Amino acid sequence: MNLEGALGQLLALAVALLGAPLLSGWVSQCRAWLQNRRAPPLAMPFRTLHKLFWKESVVAHGASPMFRIAPYVVFACMALACMIVPMLSTNLPLAPAADAIALVGLFGVARLFISLAAMDIGTAFGSLGARREMLVGFLAEPAFLMVLFTASLISSSTSLATTVSALAHREFAILPSLAFAGLAFTMVSLAENARVPVDNPATHLELTMIHEALILEYSGRHLALMEWAASLKLFAYSCAGLAIFFPWGIAEARDHAALLWALPALVAKLAVGGFVLALIETILAKMRVFRVPEFLAAAFLLGVLALLVHLLLGA
Amino acid sequence: MGPLPELLAIDGVTVVVVAWLGLGLAGLAALHDTRVVGRVLFPLSALASLALAGFALMGLPGAPQVAVLAIGLPDLPFHLRLDALSAFFLALLGLASAGISVFAGGYFRQGEGTPPGLLCLHYHLFLAGMAMVMLADDAYAFMVTWEVMALASFFLVTTNHRIAEIRRAGFLYLLVAHVGAIAILLCFGVLQAGTGDYTFANMRAQSLSPFWASCAFGLALLGFGAKAGILPLHVWLPEAHPAAPSPVSALMSGVMLKTAVYGLVRVSFDLLGTPAWWWGVVALVVGLATAFFGVVFAAAQVDMKRLLAYSSIENVGLIVVGLGLAMVFAAYRMDALAALALAASLYHCLNHALFKSLLFLGTGCVLHATQERSLGRLGGLLRFMPWVGWTALAGVMAAAGLPPSNGFVSEWLLLQGFLFTGGLPNPYLRMLVPVFAAGVVLVAALAAYVMVKFYGVIFLGRPREEKLAHAHDAGGLERLGLAWLTAGCVLLGLFPVAVIEVIDPITFSLVGRGLAQSGHIGDWLLLAPVSAERASYSPLTFLVVTALIVVATIVLVRRFYHGRVRRAAPWDCGFPAQTARMQDTAEGFGQPIRQIFEPFYRMRRELPSPFDAAPRYRVEIEDPAWSAIYLRIAAATEAVSRAVGRLQRGRISIYLLYSFVTLVALLFLTQA
Numbered sequence A: 001m002n003l004e005g006a007l008g009q010l011l012a013l014a015v016a017l018l019g020a021p022l023l024s025g026w027v028s029q030c031r032a033w034l035q036n037r038r039a040p041p042l043a044m045p046f047r048t049l050h051k052l053f054w055k056e057s058v059v060a061h062g063a064s065p066m067f068r069i070a071p072y073v074v075f076a077c078m079a080l081a082c083m084i085v086p087m088l089s090t091n092l093p094l095a096p097a098a099d100a101i102a103l104v105g106l107f108g109v110a111r112l113f114i115s116l117a118a119m120d121i122g123t124a125f126g127s128l129g130a131r132r133e134m135l136v137g138f139l140a141e142p143a144f145l146m147v148l149f150t151a152s153l154i155s156s157s158t159s160l161a162t163t164v165s166a167l168a169h170r171e172f173a174i175l176p177s178l179a180f181a182g183l184a185f186t187m188v189s190l191a192e193n194a195r196v197p198v199d200n201p202a203t204h205l206e207l208t209m210i211h212e213a214l215i216l217e218y219s220g221r222h223l224a225l226m227e228w229a230a231s232l233k234l235f236a237y238s239c240a241g242l243a244i245f246f247p248w249g250i251a252e253a254r255d256h257a258a259l260l261w262a263l264p265a266l267v268a269k270l271a272v273g274g275f276v277l278a279l280i281e282t283i284l285a286k287m288r289v290f291r292v293p294e295f296l297a298a299a300f301l302l303g304v305l306a307l308l309v310h311l312l313l314g315a
Numbered sequence B: 001m002g003p004l005p006e007l008l009a010i011d012g013v014t015v016v017v018v019a020w021l022g023l024g025l026a027g028l029a030a031l032h033d034t035r036v037v038g039r040v041l042f043p044l045s046a047l048a049s050l051a052l053a054g055f056a057l058m059g060l061p062g063a064p065q066v067a068v069l070a071i072g073l074p075d076l077p078f079h080l081r082l083d084a085l086s087a088f089f090l091a092l093l094g095l096a097s098a099g100i101s102v103f104a105g106g107y108f109r110q111g112e113g114t115p116p117g118l119l120c121l122h123y124h125l126f127l128a129g130m131a132m133v134m135l136a137d138d139a140y141a142f143m144v145t146w147e148v149m150a151l152a153s154f155f156l157v158t159t160n161h162r163i164a165e166i167r168r169a170g171f172l173y174l175l176v177a178h179v180g181a182i183a184i185l186l187c188f189g190v191l192q193a194g195t196g197d198y199t200f201a202n203m204r205a206q207s208l209s210p211f212w213a214s215c216a217f218g219l220a221l222l223g224f225g226a227k228a229g230i231l232p233l234h235v236w237l238p239e240a241h242p243a244a245p246s247p248v249s250a251l252m253s254g255v256m257l258k259t260a261v262y263g264l265v266r267v268s269f270d271l272l273g274t275p276a277w278w279w280g281v282v283a284l285v286v287g288l289a290t291a292f293f294g295v296v297f298a299a300a301q302v303d304m305k306r307l308l309a310y311s312s313i314e315n316v317g318l319i320v321v322g323l324g325l326a327m328v329f330a331a332y333r334m335d336a337l338a339a340l341a342l343a344a345s346l347y348h349c350l351n352h353a354l355f356k357s358l359l360f361l362g363t364g365c366v367l368h369a370t371q372e373r374s375l376g377r378l379g380g381l382l383r384f385m386p387w388v389g390w391t392a393l394a395g396v397m398a399a400a401g402l403p404p405s406n407g408f409v410s411e412w413l414l415l416q417g418f419l420f421t422g423g424l425p426n427p428y429l430r431m432l433v434p435v436f437a438a439g440v441v442l443v444a445a446l447a448a449y450v451m452v453k454f455y456g457v458i459f460l461g462r463p464r465e466e467k468l469a470h471a472h473d474a475g476g477l478e479r480l481g482l483a484w485l486t487a488g489c490v491l492l493g494l495f496p497v498a499v500i501e502v503i504d505p506i507t508f509s510l511v512g513r514g515l516a517q518s519g520h521i522g523d524w525l526l527l528a529p530v531s532a533e534r535a536s537y538s539p540l541t542f543l544v545v546t547a548l549i550v551v552a553t554i555v556l557v558r559r560f561y562h563g564r565v566r567r568a569a570p571w572d573c574g575f576p577a578q579t580a581r582m583q584d585t586a587e588g589f590g591q592p593i594r595q596i597f598e599p600f601y602r603m604r605r606e607l608p609s610p611f612d613a614a615p616r617y618r619v620e621i622e623d624p625a626w627s628a629i630y631l632r633i634a635a636a637t638e639a640v641s642r643a644v645g646r647l648q649r650g651r652i653s654i655y656l657l658y659s660f661v662t663l664v665a666l667l668f669l670t671q672a
Helices: A003-034 A044-054 A065-084 A100-120 A124-155 A160-168 A176-192 A220-245 A256-283 A289-313 B003-029 B034-059 B084-107 B116-135 B139-160 B164-191 B200-205 B210-228 B237-243 B246-271 B277-300 B304-331 B335-370 B386-399 B406-419 B427-459 B466-470 B476-494 B496-511 B539-560 B586-596 B624-645 B652-671
Strands: A057-060 B065-069 B078-082 B565-568 B602-606 B618-622
Touching (some): A003 A044, A100 B427, A220 A256, A220 B539, B003 B078, B034 B116, B084 B246, B116 B139, B139 B237, B164 B210, B237 B246, B246 B304, B277 B586, B304 B335, B304 B496, B335 B406, B335 B476, B335 B496, B406 B427, B406 B476, B476 B496
Antiparallel strands (some): B065 B078, B602 B618
């Protein structure tokens, strides 16, 4: 690993750690504007994190070490995910360590730990959250993988860096397979990031909550890490989607001039993406939990359809 | 290397088999002495297992070695042969059984049915039978040792033979095993092509017509499928595995199912030469159906060993999917991809042998500590049994196919095989094969659901029964066995390139190409089976970076903020009367899966009415294969026997009439 690569990798990590809460803040700001409410400041998530880190952590009697390790593991998984998704440059020394399939595996590890930690305390809410989270996961994970496979087949590589540079170099044309994949990806990322219509990040109503039920027992620094990890997940998903469907602006290896442009391009793309997310959340209603499998099965089938369309038409 | 070290490997393996038989007979001498059997014989047996693995790994890269044992009928000796494929499966047997035998030394207690000395004999006959199946080089030796394996494991399954349910499970197992054995025997009959020479060397030399070759493949799939638990011949598996003592379940699920995989690979890639493409499609469809069925039913189970048994069905399905993919590629002479798929399949055999043994042994500890097999009466055991709980976590991650465990590597390799199918000449195949990848991914994701249920309900949460607070952790020998298997899972996950280099001679001899020989497998750190631009994965980097971030986060949070923790009661949401019984039970956790996949199950539900004084909720889930196939066969058999029974009136005059009619008919026939 050369120095330039290592610096690029650290830069990506820093951008992700700082950018992720900002993205979450931006989405809630847009949502507030769209709903005619007064918006919280953009840096609100940072203030929340700071506040939570200062508070003491309350841990239930009888919690096993699993409960206390899980926030760190989940946070590390999401940080690593942000380091292997090409967001500014495809020159990432860590990228060969994990390809598209390993990225999905990484999200799977985080899901396993967060669900196990939720079951650890032994309250009814924890296991309810774990059950629903795994329910979302077992359909969303394959659907996301189908989207990544479609991109992989187009570029004949499962390595994210190679895929993104191959997609950036093709002529501009709307490929039918990518159109299906894009639809599937949108549905999956709504579900995976606990957004309306699948979950509501602002609810604490037992009939509806998924993500909040999982982390109900957490407080203080553990909760801060979980919240930060959730925003990192949204950031990683957004960057992965942007890298696959709008790869323009991401710098190639050893292209220093493009690197200057990469950050403003990323910010612009994320701003638009965040606004679209807020728009979707505003115009859709939350669905019943047992509608979620149908929603995700549709996403999975769309992903498979994207794969088939690519194999049939070669496009 | 001179001729001496080459001779050593197969001789070493035979010596280990003899040592096992000796240990088994020594068990008879100490029939009721649990101390001698547990503290001396089983640990010695584990050392023999280690030696077996060593000899097998030594013999794996070299040329095939043969030996002839003058056992059996006068001019029908046992032909033995140690080639790369059998050496790999012997190594698998050695590595898995080393952990299981050490564990068994601490596990078996007095007073559980069969006396420990006799159990020791059955156990070692079982081990020796499996080793000899992999060494056999003629149909006679193969069938005899196959039967030894089946019978020894039958006696092991029925260890607690005083319980009627266990006797029934044992009978079912014996029945299906023999239906399978008949199919295998017929398969060998087809393979020798009328020459009357039943050595494998002769079978390799025969070139069968496509029809007979397909017959042989079909019989092999049926016969070995019955042993491996392929749909719809899986019914014995969820009955026999929970009935057997845990080390035996581990051995059956981890190793014995692999002897069936070994047989299938031996027949379809070695004895039959090049497979036909549609065999691959059949294997793909059957394998995926098996995997899907296994995982969906595992999600609905409430008995922890039954859940693991269904999960074994799922894993066998995935292995068969890999074999099918390898067959498709081999039929079209796409050797590099065939090698990739075959390597993925064999890798998964090894992984499953270790992680499933680990999980079964873990359930054994839980069973001994709590006397409970039902998930609904467990919970919170991580606190009381940390050793079992944390090793089981490694097994659970592997079974869920999550990085950086070993289960992920084989699934990753399999998916790579599915993705690069662009060179297939058949357009339908080119289109349909990647769709199978979608099925494999769905199965893998469901496996994670099942494993969260398994681990969360047993080890996490609050104890659902009061007696669980007195659960004791595993004993010394048991810990050693668990640690050995855990270490195996971790190392196989972290150093995939080393494992693939070991598998390489097998793929080289079976499909003519190795992954490492083609030059781009990656270095010790980075696994890149096709090329680094196409796909790469480095579990060690993955683990180190994650661990670094975890440590850095802990240090930074403590440095800039604080590390204070306050213990308090869990948040009760304003409802103070929460009890441990309000946690999700196994039924509750599996409920979404039951609802989504309802058409696949046959369920009998008993729902309480709102006015019940003592409300009871019951769900019984039945294997659909019973009513769809087995009960119909039973009904048909009964109908036929009833029809035959009409002939038997019990009156002597009628029987005399039968004789008379037969005589007349025979006279008429000879006249004509």
